[in-house]
Amino acid sequence: MPTDRMQRNVERHHDRLRGAIKEQLPQIIGGEDIITAPDGKRIRIPVRYLDEPRFIPAAPTQSRPTVQGIGKGSPGIGHKDPEIEVELTIEELSELLFDDLKLPRLKPKAHEDELVDTQIEGITTRGPRGRLHLKRSVIEHLKHGGSWREEDLRYKDVRTNLREVTKAVVVFVRDASASMDELKRYRVRAAAFWALRWLKKQYQNCQPVFILHDTKAEEVDEKTFLKATVMGGTMLSSGVLLASQVLSERFPSGQYNRYVLHFSDGDNWASDDAVFVKAVKDLHDAVEMYAFCQVSPIHFGREAAAGSLIAKLGDEFPRVTAGHIWRNEEVSKWLQQTFGGEA
Structure with missing residues (x-):
């Protein structure tokens, strides 16, 4: 048809x-x-x-006059798809x-009961006037045909039920040292934006927490997290340690699925490397994921070491992942690698 x-x-x-x-x-x-x-x-x-593709008859071959002044870069030369x-x-x-x-659906482990909105689940003979069911009341009245009686009245039976609700917290940790310029901060912003949207699709209740650090870490609001820069050095361990403290004090593991996403250009004080690695190891069993994302391939002309340190941990600690975003176009690739999508 x-x-x-x-x-x-x-x-x-x-x-x-x-x-x-x-x-x-x-x-x-x-x-x-x-x-x-x-x-x-x-x-x-x-x-x-x-x-839609169409077949168009070719025009008859004919000689064309030479046009002077048309060369490379002239109007009419070249093509751009509409x-x-x-x-x-x-x-x-x-x-x-x-x-x-093709990101997989996560399998939440934590849950609790929560009241849902009230729902109508039948008819009852008692209830407040505001829930009077007129149609059913008239039917009962017509059965005997006499005057209205109190026992003719029918009411909507409204009940509340308990359902399972999964909860999650995602702690965004960002290196805010002097080397984190505007371009690197923007990559963090884009990655955090899409990661949070993905996790909110998986959990009915997903709460973000934001932490900035240089050699010291502090919890901040979202706007500060995305924009702020401080003129300090870098101790990556400070951000991990504060994330661990926030989780233990406010988000019990039995009630929350816990994620830590850590962004940096990868440079770290050499004296902090061992402390940083130990902090990540200690965090491993308390979270569903610790993901380290490096937003610059090099720092001051040399390879950054932090990403390599975390990548090595991944063999022994499966909840630890390392990835990178070296160009803005790599945000989707990072999401895929971090949350386990198909290649």
Whole structure:
């Protein structure tokens, strides 16, 4: 039927459109307009124009006059595929991203009971007037046909049930030393933005905590975490130790799934390396994941050592992971590697 064919064409176009957007996901999700957009706002995303392929007869071969003055870089030379703009909400873009990365659903271990919203579960003969069920009351009245009686009245039976609710806390730790310039901070911002959205899809209750450190660490609000820089050195252990303290004091392991995501350019005081490694080892059994993310390939012209130290720990401590974001386009790859998506 024509209607079926039209529906198939629409579905095929939507599939092609999704494919075109997914091709650009690494570039799209690193864009500042995405990261700073409020929830619910529709984001305009340029994608290549998806025209249906058509066969067009070739024009007869004929000689063309020579045009003077046309050379490299002149108007009319070269080609750029036409583009259209597609509007998506952050939530819709998230669905595309997580589907494309094939991130697995996490298996929460902790839970507790929580009251759900009240629900109507039948009819009762007693209740407040505000829950009077008019239709059922009229039916009862019509059964005997006499005057209204109190026993004719029927009420909505509203009950509350307990359900299992999973909870999580994700502690974002960021190196705020002098070497963490604006570009590195932006990579942290993009990674934290998408990691938090992913974890919130897995847990009904997911609470973020933000920690900054140079040689000392402190808990801060989200805005300070994303923007602040201090002119100090780097002791990575300070951030891990404070994260461990916050978790033990406020988020018991029996009630929360606990994640620590640590971002740095990888440079660390040599005297702190052993302390840093020990702090990560001590944290291992208390969390679902400790992930170290290096946001710069080199520091002051040499390879940073911290990422290598954590990578070596991963063989013995499976909840410890090390990754990197050296370009803005690598945020999606880091998400995939950190949370166990398919390659």
